[in-house]
Amino acid sequence: MxxxxxxxxxxxxxxxxxxxxxxxxxxxxxxxxxxxxxxxxxxxxxxxxxxxxxxxxxxxxxxxxxxxxxxxxxxxxxxxxxxxxxxxxxxxxxxxxxxxxxxxxxxxxxxxxxxxxxxxxxxxSRAKGRSGSETVLAEGEFMRGLMTDGLSPVFQPKLNPKTGELVGAEVFARWRAPTGGYLGAGAVIKAAQEKGHMDVLTYRMLELAMQQQGRWRKQGLEVVLSINVASDNLRKADFADVVSGLTEQFEVKPSMVRLEVTEADLEIDAKIPLDVLASLNARGFGIALDDFGAGFASLVRLKEIPFDELVIDRMFIGRATEHHVARTVLEAAIDLAHKLSLKCVCEGVETEDQLKLVRDMGADAVQGYYLGKPMSADEFLIWYEDYRDGVINISGIGD
The missing domain is CATH 3.40.50.2300 (Response regulator)
Structure with missing residues (x-):
């Protein structure tokens, strides 16, 4: 055939x-x-x-x-x-x-x-991690993996495009397949959604991320971590208490944790309780609106929810260097963030031209494969030390 x-x-x-x-x-x-x-x-x-x-x-x-x-x-x-x-x-x-x-x-x-x-x-030519994926992500194995060693967080750096300072890292989910290799974030999230376990996945990612923050602190690295949270979690009245409990357990300051809510979640679930987000904000946690520009609900919700950061959807970054309309929209989004006293993160920066463009537009932080791919905790620490010591040079940063 x-x-x-x-x-x-x-x-x-x-x-x-x-x-x-x-x-x-x-x-x-x-x-x-x-x-x-x-x-x-x-x-x-x-x-x-x-x-x-x-x-x-x-x-x-x-x-x-x-x-x-x-x-x-x-x-x-x-x-x-x-x-x-x-x-x-x-x-x-x-x-x-x-x-x-x-x-x-x-x-x-x-x-x-x-x-x-x-x-x-x-x-x-199937990738190692994809073969046997139905068995890997079966209900029982999925839940056991969440609570043992199936889930493995990886970290992608965020840099200040003007100074080059490391300002944080975003946490992504990876799944260790028994056959070898890893499943990516898309497959893990899809499995959690299908099985109704997004709230458990979010909790486990928060736990593993803060546990790693505690280890890095002992190694001399303080880094703000951005972690996506599901609308399922935000509907739970005790979620703020749960997150605060994790910071106490792993001796992490709330200010070192940024919780990202996707714009898609706001569109799907317009009833996300403001009191939960307000409580998190009052306790010192950062609250970011992720994938800004991918939908249409965000401008309305910006008035209601205590966001302190906008993460601009990568589709605008990828097109802005070549298309005038996309560049205009990107510039307007960055300007809007600053007029609302919000920090602005541009994700999906894949080239030096894209980096220079968003830097000149005033982005507060940048993230993407041009700067660094998602890495394991050990790889991230090595990358940071090499970057700090000048072994890794990124053209366009601080120029």
């Missing part, structure tokens, strides 16, 4: 060229001109392979990688870029972090022989 391939590229010429390359071996090929259009197709059809460019309007390749990780199917993915090799490496790291079935990366102009060689063994 012929493999079904989806080619995603905003260039009609490139889509036509790749289609010509693939028709001779007998592949069935469909095309999409953006990540958004591709996602619409993927929600109704299954494909064996997705070949996607990284720089596209509406939703770029980085955004599409995250969406692919949450699909029920497990398509192979080939990444294309006409930009520098560092962008491709960042995309490769992101795909592996999200446990996407990555077949390879190619620079433009695309070499036909290399492309066909990547497609030759699709059936055998």
């Amino acid at each position: 012929s493999k079904r391939i989806l080619v995603v590229d905003d260039s009609a010429t490139m889509r036509d060229l790749l289609t010509q390359y693939l028709l001779s071996p007998g592949y069935m090929v469909a095309g999409a001109e953006s990540g958004v259009q591709a996602l619409d197709i993927l929600n109704t059809e299954n494909f064996d392979v997705i070949i996607t460019d990284l720089a596209m309007p509406e939703m770029d390749g980085f955004g599409l990688i995250k969406e692919i990780s949450e699909l029920d199917s497990d398509p192979g993915v080939i990444l294309l870029s006409g930009h520098d090799a560092r962008m491709l490496q960042a995309a490769r790291d992101m795909a592996l972090a999200y446990s996407v079935n990555l077949l390879g990366t190619l620079t433009k102009p695309v070499n036909k022989e290399l492309l066909l060689s990547m497609l030759s063994d699709v059936a055998n």
Whole structure:
């Protein structure tokens, strides 16, 4: 049976060229001109392979990688870029972090022989962590893993783009698969949502993150951690007490913990209790609105909820260096944050040009694969020491 391939590229010429390359071996090929259009197709059809460019309007390749990780199917993915090799490496790291079935990366102009060689063994190219995922994430095993060693937090640095200071890190969930490797955050969150255990996942992530903060303090590293919390948790009257109890247990100051509420949660659950968030804020915890700009509920809720930080959705960052409208929206979002006396974080910074743009616009913090990928606790400490000592240099920081 012929493999079904989806080619995603905003260039009609490139889509036509790749289609010509693939028709001779007998592949069935469909095309999409953006990540958004591709996602619409993927929600109704299954494909064996997705070949996607990284720089596209509406939703770029980085955004599409995250969406692919949450699909029920497990398509192979080939990444294309006409930009520098560092962008491709960042995309490769992101795909592996999200446990996407990555077949390879190619620079433009695309070499036909290399492309066909990547497609030759699709059936055998499943990532280690994905094989056997149904068994790994079965109900009983999922709950046991949450409470033992199945869940493994990773940490992505946040830097002040003007001074280069480490201002924090975001915590992501990874799942240790018994067969080896890891499942990414998308797979873990999807499993928790399907089984109705998002509140347990959030609690466990808070516990593991603060436990690590306590260890780092003894090693001389003080770092603010940003952790996503589910609306299920915020509906519980004792949630603020639970979080405060964890800070006391691991000797962490509340000011070193930032709780992120996603804009999607605000849209889905407009009844998130203000008293819980107000109590957390009064106790010194930071409250951030994550993925700002991805929906439409946030401007209304900004008046009601005691946020002190906006995290701008990565889709604006990826498009802002090439599209005037996206750049205007990004600048307006940063300006809005500052007029409301909120700090502004730009996530998804994947290139030096993106870093310089948001730095010049006044972003207070930046985060993305250009600066550092999500790392284990040990890897993060090594990265920090190398960065502090000048072993790691990031062009565009503090320039």
